[in-house]
Amino acid sequence: MSTPRRALVLVDIQQQYFSGLLEIQYPPHEQSLPQITAAIDAATAAGIPIAVVQHTAGEGAPVFAPGTPEYELHPEIESRRTETWKSVVKQYGSVYADTNLTQWLRDQDVDTVTLVGYMTNNCILGSAVEAEALGFTTEVLSDATGAINIANDAGFADARTVHTTLLALLHSNWASVSTTDAWTTALTAQQALPGGDLGTSAATGAARATQP
Numbered sequence: 001m002s003t004p005r006r007a008l009v010l011v012d013i014q015q016q017y018f019s020g021l022l023e024i025q026y027p028p029h030e031q032s033l034p035q036i037t038a039a040i041d042a043a044t045a046a047g048i049p050i051a052v053v054q055h056t057a058g059e060g061a062p063v064f065a066p067g068t069p070e071y072e073l074h075p076e077i078e079s080r081r082t083e084t085w086k087s088v089v090k091q092y093g094s095v096y097a098d099t100n101l102t103q104w105l106r107d108q109d110v111d112t113v114t115l116v117g118y119m120t121n122n123c124i125l126g127s128a129v130e131a132e133a134l135g136f137t138t139e140v141l142s143d144a145t146g147a148i149n150i151a152n153d154a155g156f157a158d159a160r161t162v163h164t165t166l167l168a169l170l171h172s173n174w175a176s177v178s179t180t181d182a183w184t185t186a187l188t189a190q191q192a193l194p195g196g197d198l199g200t201s202a203a204t205g206a207a208r209a210t211q212p
Contacts (some may be wrong), residue, residue: 004112004137007105008043009095010036010052011117011124012030013077016063016070017146024118024146025159035144035180036116037138040080042184049108051086052077052193053095055123069137093126102134112137112192114183115175116144120163128175137177142167174202 013036015025024032043050054073058063064071072078088099095115096102105113113136115124124145128138147163150156157165171177177192178186186193 004192005108005110006043006112006139006187007049007051007108007110008039008114008116009101009127010040010050011095011115012055012093012119013074013117014051014054014064014070015072015074016055017118018074020070022063022119022148025148026087026093026163027143027145027146032144032146033074035141037076037080039114039116039141039144039183040077041182042180042187043099043114044080044082046187048187049086049105049110050084051088051095051101051104052081053090053099053101053117053123056089056091058091086101093123095123095127096130096134097113097126098122105136110136112139114139114141116141116180117148118184120145120147120166121150125166125170128170132174137192138170139183140170140177142177144180168201171196173198 016022018029040050052073055064056066059066077200086104088095088101090097090099092098113131115127115138117124124140128140131138147159149159150162167177176195178193183193
């Protein structure tokens with residue numbers, strides 16, 4: 001197996017997600033933020049490229065409005081930021097949609113993108129799915145991402161259910177899902193994370209469904 005050529009992509013770790021309606025609920029941001037900073041520190045030590053992404057809903061929008069405190073990166077992220085980081089502003093869920101991130105990753109000879117940040121149920125999901133067609137291998141760090149409770153005409157799911165279900169979904173086809181500690185070990189060893197596949201996930205799921 002070839003050595004992964006990784007980049008760490010920090011997705012929307014903005015103040016909008018630390019209080020109010022969109023506050024991350026599971027894992028709580030008090031737990032996920034230290035894992036995000038640990039991933040940044042490990043990436044910096046390993047010398048792999050880092051990109052930081054901020055979402056904008058446009059001037060005057062009720063959320064993610066540039067110029068507001070909620071739009072800004074969390075101080076723990078901002079304090080680690082260096083001139084070598086790639087800065088990206090996006091307006092869609094995926095980090096690749098209508099941005100120049102794809103070309104930057106190709107210029108860096110990256111083939112494996114590690115996603116951390118928020119939210120599992122929006123931008124992490126959208127980015128991991130789009131990466132398949134772009135030819136990038138995706139890694140998602142389960143304890144360095146997070147979700148919110150959601151309810152609408154289609155139903156209700158609490159944040160834990162949202163997070164764990166979507167990570168199982170991603171690991172079945174679109175991403176290798178792992179903890180930050182396991183990823184750091186793989187990064188240091190220059191090894192790929194183990195991945196899942198749909199067939200194995202389906203067989204295991206069928207077996208689990210028949211258990212009492």
